[in-house]
Amino acid sequence: MIRLLLSHQWKESTRSSVWQKNLAVNLVLGFFMLLMLLYVVLLSVFLDKIIEWGLPGKDPVAVINGVMLYYFLLDLGMRFVMQELPVLSIQPYLHLPVGKGKLVHFVLWKSITSMFNFLPLLLFIPYALKMLPEVYGLGGAWSWVAGLFLLTLVNNFLTLYFKRQLAEKPLVTVGFLLAVVALATLDYLNYISLGTASGAFFQAMGQNPVWVLVPLLVLVGVYLINYRFLVAHTYPEEMRVRKQSRIDGSAEIGFLQRFGELGTLIGLELKLIMRHKRPKSTTMMSIFFLAYGFIFYTNKMYTDGFAMLIFPGIFMTGFMMLSYGQFVPGWQSAHFDALLTKRLSPYTFFLGKFWLFVPACTVAYLVTLLYGLMPNIGGKIMLINTACFLYNIGINTFVVLYLSTYNKKRIDLSKSASFNWQGVGASQFIMMLPALLIPILIYLPFGLMDNPWWGVAAMGLTGLLGFIFHRQLLGLVVKRFQQEKYAIAAGFRQA
Amino acid sequence: MIEVRDLQKNYNGVTVVNIPGLTVQKGETIGLVGNNGAGKTTFFRMILDLIRPTKGEVFSKGENVRSTEDWKQYTGSHLDEGFLIDFLTPEEYFAFIGKLNGLTPGDVQAFLDRFRDFFNGEILEQRKYIRDFSKGNQKKVGVAAAVMSDPELLILDEPFANLDPSSQIRLKNLLKDLKRQGMTLLISSHDLSHVIEVCDRIVLLEKGQVVEDMKTNETTLQQLESYFNV
Known part of the structure; x- marks a missing residue:
């Protein structure tokens, strides 16, 4: 079943007129995309050198560990603005004898293919493999990477959930955003230090793989919240995140009427x-x-x-x-x-x-x-x-x-x-x-x-x-x- | 009013429209019938200068539609949703069309009042964009906008499709009114009885060719039905 859905998805994207009609454009875009990814990888490989150059005398590993939480906050913000919800594509299946749960799982898993989830991998894996084995050992390096990827997915599902709630219960999303902003403000005012927390946590993940369980549990939790929300809202008109377009009369711009x-x-x-x-x-x-x-x-x-x-x-x-x-x-x-x-x-x-x-x-x-x-x-x-x-x-x-x-x-x-x-x-x-x-x-x-x-x-x-x-x-x-x-x-x- | 000379349109070697000659007198009402792919819409698009003919010309009031734009002054048309500006509300769209035709907001309002019946309370003051309306209601908006400039020539592609039965009857009455005023009508339709009721002349297209061109009378419906019978 899932394979069939996947093949439909594949057909949807390869048969879209945009994809078919201008192969040349897609090649050029693909080339630029690869170039961009290459830059990201290169940035990652030389991350330690860049930090040594920018902040001489500091330990690059500690610096990176310290900024990771900030990175994820930034990532969350970016996703909120740019990431799309993979939703409407299940509409043609809803009236067929396919379990709702299956469709919802499919939609959720599909969201993992978003480019936003691969960017951190490209940005940090080369760095982790180059720098971390000598500090944490090879196993420690991998558990550090695993924790990173799990946190990325947490961000992914947080975005999906709160973006959907924006239409359903806007206050929940606003509350979440306020909490994030409050956290950042407290950090800025030096009441708490996200940097210290981030440093301690990522160091702990490198030194003891047990700590990876923390992001894993959070991920499972967020995934389940998403799942329950979606199962309860599989109606196309509820899943569509288009706000009911409310129009306040005729919005003519009086000034322009003169011309x-x-x-x-x-x-x-x-x-x-x-x-x-x-x-x-x-x-x-x-x-x-x-x-x-x-x-x-x-x-x-x-x-x-x-x-x-x-x-x-x-x-x-x-x-x-x-x-x-x-x-x-x-x-x-x-x-x-x-x-x-x-x-x-x-x-x-x-x-x-x-x-x-x-x-x-x-x-x-x-x-x-x-x-x-x-x-x-x-x-x-x-x-x-x-x-x-x-x-x-x-x-x-x-x-x-x-x-x-x-x-x-x-x-x-x-x-x-x-x-x-x-x-x-x-x-x-x-x-x-x-x-x-x-x-x-x-x-x-x-x-x-x-x-x-x-x-x-x-x-x-x-x-x-x-x-x-x-x-x-x-x-x-x-x-x-x-x-x-x-x-x-x-x-x-x-x- | 309209004169078609040696008009042809080919796509990849396939001729979709081939009309050696067709003349529409002022005040005539013409119904264009034919199965899917007969070339009705392509023909309309060439009259409206939306498609470049492979060969031949269309003259409107003696002038080639491709060389001047004067025909826009007296031609109202609605072929499909592409003629609507779907992110406007119907009111905004009517105001826009009115503006292009030099009508004052008062004129537009008076015009819309005349259409209150036809709209059946489902078009105006809905606080919705045109794209959020049903196909039938979008069609009503398009037809009304086409009639708005009080054109001499009105071109409609399948105006009855997607309309509910009451609206079909209202539209039929509206078209008959316009005919009485002397407006030249060019209408395509799959609904034979409606189109015969409205139009004085029926042109039957098949694979881009005019196979029948007749004045409507009591036997027209039978004739057409026997033609379309498989």
Whole structure:
């Protein structure tokens, strides 16, 4: 039975249209995935060296033992935001003569295959095998690893349970989260020390395998709680973690109404972003990326030059546009036929996109002006970011919109956001390149002739010209769109 | 109103639509019937410029639908859920469509009042997004939105499917009203008696070809039934 269910799962994923249709994309993604995993393993192998370098004179094993509990807290937080609940897939089996218990066990075991459960193994096993045998002996090292994996699974099942309770009894989840926060606060205020507890516990696991029983018992407990909860809630409508969508009247944004048709289109797009997880998290990311500059601005190697400041400038002031815009018009694939047949010209459609991007870039730009407060280099950053901002609204908006006409992959907005590669095609990889490279190419000749400021000015000026002539540039985009619209619409119709 | 010349659509060498010529006069009501795969939806999509024909043209009021967008001004259409914006509430969707057609919120409200019967209290003020409605109620939203701009030409793909019996009758009455006002209707349906009741002319498609094109009269239903009888 379980084997049959597993084979169905396998078929579900290999037969999903995303997987089948773009093998090339999957290969590229797989390659990057492997690369990432390789980095994690490498990090693990050199963990002791890194600690010796960062905290000279400390014992790496003790340091690691001390931070393990913090690591698991962080892991729990990440899971809460990103891990998905493997649930709905059992819906087609519920009316068949299969025991509910079996299905629930299956769902729970399936959750173990989440990537989150393998990350700690990759991150710590190489380290454990390299460093721990000489401290705890080989058996001790393995029991340390076993304890680590069991705690990972505890986190896994805690996440599943409390994420589900969020829909059922939100107070339970809120209480749990408050308890975690309280623990962290007490630790911060030095009333208790998680670090000491963590150090003592992991050391004990290394020295005496009996201690592994502690996480094992906790795991069994959490698993049973999950099991009992799920068995009692196998009804699809209860398992679905979608909150009952409650709508408070018509949420029109009054300000936008003043701009007529254009305002209506932008309002529609804003609703699309607000009411779906994936575009929302894509947009939220751009807030985090505003801090991207610190990586560059705190390094003297970068701040002495120009090119390496143009890059974060373009990225920060344009991140929302680049990340959201690369899937335009795929976001609207579900109602693309409507957009083509209703009384709406393609020009207005793209003009709406343009006027969505410009304010987004402007807001990001205004925030990046805060970097101007940085001593010594603040003025330079502000000027470069101004040029980057102008370039973004004048040229990159059109680069993004023009390349968007190559998007022919449907995006199903009801699917969750993280690790969802639906709608990702080759054009997404190619798109970022011109958007980031062309401004540097504009700057480069001036930079090589030792006139860097002229280069920055040229970039800004190009952008300004593009912005002034945005109607003509949009015309080019529309022309291209008219040729491609049949192929785009056909692609979007394929579920 | 609509003139089709030498229209063809091939997919991988298979011809799914092949109509050498078809003319629809203003005010005519045409019912398109045919089994699954006869090419009804593909034909509609080519009229609405959603699919590029392999060969031939569709003219709306004498202008090629591919070269201008003027037809959007006077054409209302609903083919499938792809014509709905499913993350809006019906009210928001109607407001959006109204806006595109230059209607004021008052116009939209007046229009919706006319549809109160048809909606049967299940569409408005439900505080639900369109995606959470049943297929039948989604169809009502789509049909209403298509009629909203008071178009000269109305194109509906299987408007009766998924509707409950009362709603089917209400829709039939609505379409007859529109016909009386002089609206040109292009409707596909699997329900022969409904489509004969509404339409003056029946076009029968089989494997993309027009095999029958007739004015409706008392014997039409029998004729069609004998055609479809296996």
